Amino acid sequence: MRKRRALGSVHLSELSVTITSKIRAGTITEKEEKASTELAGTWNVLVFDDPVNLMEYVTKVFQKVFGYPRERAEDLMMTVHIAGKALVWSGAREPAELYVQQLHSYQLHASLEKAQ
Amino acid sequence: MKVMPTLEKGLRIEVETATDWLVLEQIATDALEGGIETLPTRLSALMDEESEWDEIVVPELEDFFTGQLRVVRDTIHAAQQESTDPAEGMFLIMRAEGAQWYGALNQARLALETHYRFGPGEEVNEVESFPPPKRSAFIRSQLYCALQSVLLEHVLD
Numbered sequence: 164m165r166k167r168r169a170l171g172s173v174h175l176s177e178l179s180v181t182i183t184s185k186i187r188a189g190t191i192t193e194k195e196e197k198a199s200t201e202l203a204g205t206w207n208v209l210v211f212d213d214p215v216n217l218m219e220y221v222t223k224v225f226q227k228v229f230g231y232p233r234e235r236a237e238d239l240m241m242t243v244h245i246a247g248k249a250l251v252w253s254g255a256r257e258p259a260e261l262y263v264q265q266l267h268s269y270q271l272h273a274s275l276e277k278a279q
Numbered sequence: 280m281k282v283m284p285t286l287e288k289g290l291r292i293e294v295e296t297a298t299d300w301l302v303l304e305q306i307a308t309d310a311l312e313g314g315i316e317t318l319p320t321r322l323s324a325l326m327d328e329e330s331e332w333d334e335i336v337v338p339e340l341e342d343f344f345t346g347q348l349r350v351v352r353d354t355i356h357a358a359q360q361e362s363t364d365p366a367e368g369m370f371l372i373m374r375a376e377g378a379q380w381y382g383a384l385n386q387a388r389l390a391l392e393t394h395y396r397f398g399p400g401e402e403v404n405e406v407e408s409f410p411p412p413k414r415s416a417f418i419r420s421q422l423y424c425a426l427q428s429v430l431l432e433h434v435l436d
Contacts, residue, residue, distance in 0.1 A: 214392055214397070215388045215389050217428065220381075220385075220427070220435075223431070223435065223436075264340075267319065269382075270322070270382065270386065272325070273325075274326055275330070
């Protein structure tokens with residue numbers, strides 16, 4: 164992770180402009196290009212079950228972090244509880260990292276994986 | 280110990296014995312005894328190395344979790360100082376501090392679970408066979424869980 168911004172202020176277009184201008188100027192390095200390719204695409208945020216966090220708490224956290232309605236948050240919580248994990252959000256890498264950080268701050272076991 | 284909701288969406292805790300104080304003091308102690316790895320490190324175990332999670336996020340989370348424990352310790356310490364009877368006393372968990380209390384109790388339960396491996400749905404008759412330190416830890420964990428439930432129901436949004 165390179166840089167973190169407040170959620171909602173992620174502007175992928177800025178990143179695109181920067182990369183494009185670097186390509187035009189011939190200053191983009193092979194390493195930067197590889198890193199950019201690896202981080203691009205869709206990333207999944209996963210939450211894992213644990214024997215400590217209370218079900219009602221997990222539901223509240225999903226509502227707070229993702230802004231999900233109560234019903235969806237409860238469904239996701241039950242998936243975590245029954246299946247052992249749930250995919251709770253998918254999207255670009257940077258907001259996905261911010262979501263995982265927030266979930267960790269609520270002491271939930273969460274991680275990122277690149278979508279297939 | 281009595282736990283009552285207040286009209287301001289907080290909790291009033293009435294301490295009735297010296298043991299109550301000991302158990303409350305144990306919240307922060309338990310939270311800090313989760314083993315060699317800190318909670319943020321354990322949470323970050325699933326993150327890939329390229330994310331630089333350990334360098335950037337873990338230190339921030341450590342500060343954040345330490346802050347939760349500080350709130351709990353300071354509140355208990357202040358209440359003990361104000362109490363005229365060393366075995367009794369009371370304090371309030373203000374609505375604004377509800378999340379910190381919940382987080383501190385969660386840290387304590389996560390640490391106890393990591394250390395003793397109670398597992399989900401531990402039966403009471405199994406607890407009888409636990410060695411004394413584990414039995415005591417299990418009872419504290421149940422008390423912390425009960426406090427969390429009250430916080431969830433009456434204090435947290």
